Amino acid sequence: MKLSEVKEILKATVLVGDDRLVMQVNNAAASDLMSDLLSNYQEGSLLLTGMTNVQVIHTSLIAGITAIVFVRGKEPSSEVIALAEEHGIPILKSSFNMFSSCGMLFSSGLKNIR
Amino acid sequence: MKKEYEIKARDFVRAGKAAIGVQNILKSIGFEQDIIRRVSICAYESEMNVVMHGADGSLLLGVENKEIVLEVRDSGEGIEDIELALKEGYSTASEEHRDMGFGAGMGLPNMKKHSNVFEISSQKGNGTYLRMVFWVNGNRE
Numbered sequence: 175m176k177l178s179e180v181k182e183i184l185k186a187t188v189l190v191g192d193d194r195l196v197m198q199v200n201n202a203a204a205s206d207l208m209s210d211l212l213s214n215y216q217e218g219s220l221l222l223t224g225m226t227n228v229q230v231i232h233t234s235l236i237a238g239i240t241a242i243v244f245v246r247g248k249e250p251s252s253e254v255i256a257l258a259e260e261h262g263i264p265i266l267k268s269s270f271n272m273f274s275s276c277g278m279l280f281s282s283g284l285k286n287i288r
Numbered sequence: 289m290k291k292e293y294e295i296k297a298r299d300f301v302r303a304g305k306a307a308i309g310v311q312n313i314l315k316s317i318g319f320e321q322d323i324i325r326r327v328s329i330c331a332y333e334s335e336m337n338v339v340m341h342g343a344d345g346s347l348l349l350g351v352e353n354k355e356i357v358l359e360v361r362d363s364g365e366g367i368e369d370i371e372l373a374l375k376e377g378y379s380t381a382s383e384e385h386r387d388m389g390f391g392a393g394m395g396l397p398n399m400k401k402h403s404n405v406f407e408i409s410s411q412k413g414n415g416t417y418l419r420m421v422f423w424v425n426g427n428r429e
Contacts, residue, residue, distance in 0.1 A: 212329050
């Protein structure tokens, strides 16, 4: 699924990577627990999370996550935005909660990693 | 080659920089993606452990022909019961750590899962030493 579709489905705002919405995500993971994301590799995944600290960006880099959606309308700090820009990780923000966001993406064809 | 990174206890903003450094070095050498991801995950989890539980510490990356080695030390509080600490879900993390998405009791189990050799030694009050080996060709020759 393209990031532009994710944006449309979740009525999301693009915080980082407006020029990279053609990027494909193969699958998705949803978690606020960083170690859960690190227990399996998430190659090419979209991450849905309610966590907005710098560790989300670091975890994404280590775990192979290619783009992030912050759910529940959570606003990251400028530090987090700058770090995502530095590493080329697109960030979207949706006001839907985690459950609804996952449900909408899943029913549109985006599946979990395995 | 060897590369050492200092890890500062409680520096949550920098936490992860050593692991990202390790990942970049392994990428630039041209290792296969599978081993890069396994080493990076272990470097990151161990770095977070030092930041959360340790006093200051260090992470040493060693790259040889047939193996990659990570050695992580800290001078922190140490682990009283290592067997218990290796159980998935067991954690002594604080509310602060959990608020950041860590402290789910998955760190050490993740490291054990992703490394080929996993050694840990620790004593209450005497810090922790971790050594993880990753075989470059999948199986040890």
